Amino acid sequence: DTGVSQDPRHKITKRGQNVTFRCDPISEHNRLYWYRQTLGQGPEFLTYFQNEAQLEKSRLLSDRFSAERPKGSFSTLEIQRTEQGDSAMYLCASSARTQRGTEAFFGQGTRLTVV
Amino acid sequence: AQSVTQLDSHVSVSEGTPVLLRCNYSSSYSPSLFWYVQHPNKGLQLLLKYTSAATLVKGINGFEAEFKKSETSFHLTKPSAHMSDAAEYFCVVSDQARAAGNKLTFGGGTRVLVKP
Numbered sequence: 655d656t657g658v659s660q661d662p663r664h665k666i667t668k669r670g671q672n673v674t675f676r677c678d679p680i681s682e683h684n685r686l687y688w689y690r691q692t693l694g695q696g697p698e699f700l701t702y703f704q705n706e707a708q709l710e711k712s713r714l715l716s717d718r719f720s721a722e723r724p725k726g727s728f729s730t731l732e733i734q735r736t737e738q739g740d741s742a743m744y745l746c747a748s749s750a751r752t753q754r755g756t757e758a759f760f761g762q763g764t765r766l767t768v769v
Numbered sequence: 770a771q772s773v774t775q776l777d778s779h780v781s782v783s784e785g786t787p788v789l790l791r792c793n794y795s796s797s798y799s800p801s802l803f804w805y806v807q808h809p810n811k812g813l814q815l816l817l818k819y820t821s822a823a824t825l826v827k828g829i830n831g832f833e834a835e836f837k838k839s840e841t842s843f844h845l846t847k848p849s850a851h852m853s854d855a856a857e858y859f860c861v862v863s864d865q866a867r868a869a870g871n872k873l874t875f876g877g878g879t880r881v882l883v884k885p
Binding site: 761 | 773805810811813814859871872874875876877
């Protein structure tokens with residue numbers, strides 16, 4: 655499978671626990687994005703990387719959230735001291751500029767439930 | 770700043786009849802525009818994209834969309850709905866300005882129901 659993969663697909667955690675999600679982008683893609691989608695809403699941008707550099711973070715990304723892409727390949731998103739409001743689908747996407755423009759490819763997401 | 774408004778949160782059509790999903794956008798720069806589809810328990814799939822070439826864009830599964838700059842619209846259509854078209858559809862805008870990083874801004878989504 656050469657698409658974007660995310661792990662785990664589902665995570666149930668107790669309030670106050672830390673969780674970490676992983677995203678493996680398409681191998682030749684230098685840009686990687688994290689989005690959050692709550693029920694009945696469109697995905698909202700959280701942050702993006704170009705190679706290993708984190709170039710932008712949304713105001714949605716509180717100080718409990720941290721993302722890394724240490725070698726410019728896979729990325730992790732950690733949420734500390736989870737709250738019920740963090741329950742959502744966390745989507746990862748990757749892209750690269752080509753002659754046909756830029757297209758983002760999405761993973762299937764990690765669904766987080768905080769109980 | 771960029772934003773997207775999908776004018777209908779739900780659309781219900783009969784199988785074999787046309788589908789119209791409406792989208793208006795706002796962008797400070799020359800935008801790229803996309804439509805994505807999301808089936809239950811599946812990832813987002815790109816239907817089509819506009820990137821300043823032809824204003825009428827054809828996508829997969831018989832969908833097409835027309836970019837109208839004067840109306841800041843990018844409505845999605847399909848002449849004949851199929852049961853498999855039942856899904857959530859997202860209109861998406863991306864600034865082509867380099868500093869924007871091709872960040873995508875999604876509309877709120879339109880859920881399509883197809884009746885037999």
